Amino acid sequence: MTDLTNVAGKVALITGGASGIGRATCERFAAAGAHVCVVDFDVVGAQAVASAIGGIALQADCGDRVAVDDTFAQCVAQLGGIDIAYLNAGIAIGVADLTQLDDSVYERIQRVNVDGVVFGARAAIRAMEARGGGAIVATSSLAGLIAFPADPIYDAGKHFVVGLMRSLAPTLAPKNITANTVNPGLTDTNIITADAKKFLADVQFPIMPASQIADAVFEIVTTGVTGECWVCQAGRPPVPYQFRDVPGPRSEGAQGRRPPGLNITREGTFGASAH
Numbered sequence: 374m375t376d377l378t379n380v381a382g383k384v385a386l387i388t389g390g391a392s393g394i395g396r397a398t399c400e401r402f403a404a405a406g407a408h409v410c411v412v413d414f415d416v417v418g419a420q421a422v423a424s425a426i427g428g429i430a431l432q433a434d435c436g437d438r439v440a441v442d443d444t445f446a447q448c449v450a451q452l453g454g455i456d457i458a459y460l461n462a463g464i465a466i467g468v469a470d471l472t473q474l475d476d477s478v479y480e481r482i483q484r485v486n487v488d489g490v491v492f493g494a495r496a497a498i499r500a501m502e503a504r505g506g507g508a509i510v511a512t513s514s515l516a517g518l519i520a521f522p523a524d525p526i527y528d529a530g531k532h533f534v535v536g537l538m539r540s541l542a543p544t545l546a547p548k549n550i551t552a553n554t555v556n557p558g559l560t561d562t563n564i565i566t567a568d569a570k571k572f573l574a575d576v577q578f579p580i581m582p583a584s585q586i587a588d589a590v591f592e593i594v595t596t597g598v599t600g601e602c603w604v605c606q607a608g609r610p611p612v613p614y615q616f617r618d619v620p621g622p623r624s625e626g627a628q629g630r631r632p633p634g635l636n637i638t639r640e641g642t643f644g645a646s647a648h
């Protein structure tokens with residue numbers, strides 16, 4: 374059974390660790406004594422972070438399922454296992470008008486923001502099962518909880534991450550694996566252009582340091598919560614988002630509950646499990 378209230382000596386694999394939020398989170402976990410595996414396709418940046426914190430660096434395109442499996446296997450081989458997986462690599466495309474969306478741009482963002490989280494979670498779960506537990510956190514965004522008309526494909530991918538982690542959490546709980554998202558507002562990293570940063574400064578809109586998100590990820594992992602989406606906003610402590618329940622069917626027996634025991638029996642169908 375993995376106890377993550379103290380991460381000293383634990384192994385943390387962090388994707389997108391060469392820069393921004395990922396880098397700050399590598400530093401946060403290393404400062405607490407974790408062995409950190411910095412994963413990024415920017416190998417020079419990843420190596421710089423790894424050597425500054427005494428971790429290891431692995432180059433991977435997180436949208437490539439073969440590369441992801443290989444990277445997680447290399448981390449296990451070099452550090453002995455994986456206790457914490459922070460699936461953070463992501464990009465924005467800023468295409469508001471869907472008629473202007475190139476196929477190649479669409480594929481690029483889906484590969485890292487959506488596929489990367491699925492393959493990363495799958496590889497993490499396999500490694501954590503062998504270890505007796507662990508913690509998975511994926512970087513969503515405020516855009517994963519609200520509409521973001523400036524980049525609807527980015528917004529939809531970040532909603533995907535929310536749905537994936539919330540839906541995995543109950544199945545992973547008996548395996549002692551937690552699954553959560555962190556949902557940052559505007560954070561001072563390379564994903565925000567210099568022009569946009571200047572604009573935000575001009576209109577006096579606050580922008581968070583990446584260390585604030587790293588602190589939130591650290592809190593999510595060490596408190597052991599699961600199935601939650603932690604909102605980070607400038608000047609506020611991180612807070613789990615309160616989802617409203619949806620109304621159930623209007624009938625006597627159902628009383629607003631979900632049907633018990635409903636599961637997928639084979640591709641494309643729902644079936645009732647024994648209950």
Ligand SMILES: NC(=O)c1ccc[n+]([C@@H]2O[C@H](COP(=O)([O-])OP(=O)(O)OC[C@H]3O[C@@H](n4cnc5c(N)ncnc54)[C@H](O)[C@@H]3O)[C@@H](O)[C@H]2O)c1
Nearest residue numbers: 389392393394414434435462463485514559560562563564
């Ligand atoms: N900065 C913000 O305001 C903000 C707000 C909400 C969510 N986010 C999310 O935070 C995450 C981290 O972004 P950031 O703000 O630190 O930006 P960043 O650009 O500084 O860092 C992103 C890192 O991911 C890496 N990366 C990108 N595609 C990759 C791929 N296919 N394979 C491997 N590595 C890849 C980049 O090389 C880079 O090191 C992203 O998922 C982003 O969507 C950022």
